[in-house]
Each structure stands twice: as C-alpha cells, then as structure tokens.
Amino acid sequence: NAGVTQTPKFQVLKTGQSMTLQCAQDMNHEYMSWYRQDPGMGLRLIHYSVGAGITDQGEVPNGYNVSRSTTEDFPLRLLSAAPSQTSVYFCASMLIRTGVMDSPLHFGNGTRLTVT
Amino acid sequence: AQTVTQSQPEMSVQEAETVTLSCTYDTSENNYYLFWYKQPPSRQMILVIRQEAYKQQNATENRFSVNFQKAAKSFSLKISDSQLGDTAMYFCAYGGTSYGKLTFGQGTILTVHP
Numbered sequence: 001n002a003g004v005t006q007t008p009k010f011q012v013l014k015t016g017q018s019m020t021l022q023c024a025q026d027m028n029h030e031y032m033s034w035y036r037q038d039p040g041m042g043l044r045l046i047h048y049s050v051g052a053g054i055t056d057q058g059e060v061p062n063g064y065n066v067s068r069s070t071t072e073d074f075p076l077r078l079l080s081a082a083p084s085q086t087s088v089y090f091c092a093s094m095l096i097r098t099g100v101m102d103s104p105l106h107f108g109n110g111t112r113l114t115v116t
Numbered sequence: 117a118q119t120v121t122q123s124q125p126e127m128s129v130q131e132a133e134t135v136t137l138s139c140t141y142d143t144s145e146n147n148y149y150l151f152w153y154k155q156p157p158s159r160q161m162i163l164v165i166r167q168e169a170y171k172q173q174n175a176t177e178n179r180f181s182v183n184f185q186k187a188a189k190s191f192s193l194k195i196s197d198s199q200l201g202d203t204a205m206y207f208c209a210y211g212g213t214s215y216g217k218l219t220f221g222q223g224t225i226l227t228v229h230p
Contacts, residue, residue, distance in 0.1 A: 031216045042120070042207055042220030058217065090161065094216045104151070105216060107161035 006108035023091030032074035122221035139208030
C-alpha cells in the first residue's frame with residue numbers, strides 16, 4: 001500500500017533550470033494538491049486538482065505549472081527555477097465524499113529542493 | 117481569507133508531563149474543520165487529531181486532546197504523558213468549504229526531554 005509517492009526526495013537546481021516534481025497516488029483519490037513548506041510560514045497551497053483534466057491555483061502559484069491527465073498522477077513543473085523556490089514540497093491527496101473533509105489529506109514524504 | 121496563528125515557535129516539556137500547544141484562527145465561515153498535524157524529523161506529515169466545528173464535544177485521540185473554543189476561535193492541543201517520540205514540529209490547520217484547501221499555521225517545535 002504505497003499511498004502518496006513523491007520523487008525525487010532531494011534536488012539541486014541552478015537558477016533558470018526547469019524540472020518536474022513527480023507525485024503519484026494509488027488510492028483512487030480525486031483530489032490532489034501541492035504545498036510548499038518554508039521556515040516560519042507553515043505550508044502554503046500552490047496548485048490543486050479535483051479530478052483528471054481539472055486544475056486550479058492555490059495561494060502561491062506563480063512560477064509553477066501543473067496538469068492532471070490521470071487520476072493517479074499530478075506532476076509539478078518549475079518552468080525557470082529561482083532561489084525563492086528553494087523549499088520543501090509536499091504532494092497531498094484526498095478522497096472527495098459527501099462532506100468537505102470526510103477523509104483527511106494524505107501527504108507524501110516531501111521533496112527538498114535547493115535552487116542556487 | 118482565513119488565517120491560522122501559532123504564537124509559540126518552540127515549546128519544551130519533560131517526559132511524562134503534559135503540554136498544551138496554542139492555535140487561533142480567523143474565519144467568517146460557520147462550517148469548517150480544524151486539524152493538528154505532526155511533522156517529525158523524517159519530514160512526514162502525520163494527522164494527529166481532527167475537529168468538526170459543528171461538534172461541541174472536544175476531539176480526543178489517546179493521549180492527544182483538543183480544547184476547541186468556537187466563539188474565541190481557539191483550538192489548542194493538549195498532549196498528556198509526553199513521550200520522546202512526540203518530539204516534532206506541530207502544525208495547526210484550518211479546512212473550510214473548499215475541498216482540501218488547508219490553511220496552515222507557522223508551526224510549533226516541541227521537544228520532549230528525558
């Protein structure tokens with residue numbers, strides 16, 4: 001039972017490079033999301049999706065791109081990395097039922113990204 | 117927009133003692149959920165406890181309990197009989213009417229001393 005799987009665990013980029021953080025879940029969750037964690041700021045929502053083909057922006061979307069072609073996968077793309085994007089990134093998924101929060105968010109183990 | 121504030125950046129407690137972590141939030145919604153997540157050094161995010169705003173009874177999970185004061189918009193976490201494995205960062209989070217869009221507090225680093 002893998003849950004939410006994020007790859008890679010660590011990544012170092014140079015300013016201006018692009019890359020994709022991978023996220024996959026095997027729980028058939030409709031909802032998937034990306035958060036970034038920065039010291040003293042908690043976790044902030046970047047983008048989210050309520051199903052395949054549907055994505056929307058969160059609190060801090062600039063510099064990131066997402067797509068959702070399958071229920072299982074929700075990759076996060078950094079188009080041109082900047083030092084301000086140095087952070088720990090979490091993917092999370094949830095089953096959407098009749099209530100808003102009937103099921104809790106399941107988190108991946110995070111990706112630590114450093115942009116130099 | 118909702119905000120969540122954790123005013124205690126760091127806390128410490130002796131093993132077997134009780135500690136309370138504070139959290140306040142601001143919202144204009146009537147129906148919402150509140151959460152406490154634990155993040156140990158492994159970086160994993162672990163759900164500790166959840167409270168539905170429409171329930172007056174405070175949630176309890178083994179050694180973890182909350183004091184939910186809806187009118188005061190306060191949601192504190194009490195850890196009883198603290199254990200060394202409780203050492204972690206603790207985040208308070210608010211979930212409103214939007215699916216899965218949690219608003220997190222800044223976090224409190226809890227250290228349990230032997």
